[in-house]
Amino acid sequence: MKLPEPNFDGGFAVEAALRARRSVRDYGEAPLSLAEVSQLLWAAQGVNAPEGYRTAPSAGALYPLEIHLVAGNVESLSAGVYKYAPRRHKLRRTSEGDLRARVSAIALHQEWIAESAAILVFAAVVERATRKYKQRGRRYILLETGHAAQNVLLQAAALDLGAAVVGAFDDGELKKAIGMSRDEAAVYILTIGHQRR
Numbered sequence: 663m664k665l666p667e668p669n670f671d672g673g674f675a676v677e678a679a680l681r682a683r684r685s686v687r688d689y690g691e692a693p694l695s696l697a698e699v700s701q702l703l704w705a706a707q708g709v710n711a712p713e714g715y716r717t718a719p720s721a722g723a724l725y726p727l728e729i730h731l732v733a734g735n736v737e738s739l740s741a742g743v744y745k746y747a748p749r750r751h752k753l754r755r756t757s758e759g760d761l762r763a764r765v766s767a768i769a770l771h772q773e774w775i776a777e778s779a780a781i782l783v784f785a786a787v788v789e790r791a792t793r794k795y796k797q798r799g800r801r802y803i804l805l806e807t808g809h810a811a812q813n814v815l816l817q818a819a820a821l822d823l824g825a826a827v828v829g830a831f832d833d834g835e836l837k838k839a840i841g842m843s844r845d846e847a848a849v850y851i852l853t854i855g856h857q858r859r
């Protein structure tokens with residue numbers, strides 16, 4: 663599915679987003695729009711140059727990260743797991759059904775996770791980085807995930823959405839639950855939704 667074009671001029675200053683950013687774990691019922699999802703995915707790993715460079719830096723421009731979207735409460739998107747294709751700014755559905763509660767259970771039963779509208783799972787094809795950088799490639803993957811996740815947190819703040827990161831989860835169970843491919847490793851979870859007010 664082709665995503666709406668991202669907005670390149672939202673008018674919210676980066677310093678205002680830095681000032682507003684807070685981990686939000688209390689979400690309301692309002693769904694995310696497809697435009698919001700598009701913007702958040704673009705912030706994570708979108709292409710911002712004809713050469714294929716992305717919004718987040720990557721060691722050697724090898725781009726080992728893969729983003730899975732666990733959608734539960736997103737307008738015009740049936741509940742399921744989707745993989746983001748940065749070059750074409752598209753989503754490809756990889757499984758059907760609402761997996762938010764399952765992800766919450768895998769993340770040490772942090773129940774608020776299931777109340778978010780959608781969850782991003784940052785994964786990495788480790789070999790893409792270690793082929794060139796050997797053991798140091800693993801460090802680079804963690805650094806790159808931090809860059810990408812922070813982009814999303816700031817974009818969420820600029821869109822007046824709530825978001826939080828989660829590092830506490832069972833890697834193997836998460837990989838199985840969302841159907842990650844064999845060569846991918848789970849790195850980080852990021853929850854998004856409208857903040858309950």
Ligand SMILES: Cc1cc2nc3c(=O)[nH]c(=O)nc-3n(C[C@H](O)[C@H](O)[C@H](O)COP(=O)(O)O)c2cc1C
Pocket residue numbers: 683684685686687772826827828829830
């Ligand atoms: C690597 C990492 C892992 C984290 N894991 C969790 C988590 O599993 N559950 C959670 O509720 N918050 C998690 N957090 C969020 C922190 O609790 C939060 O950033 C911290 O309390 C500061 O609050 P703030 O983000 O609102 O500034 C994590 C943050 C980082 C950087």
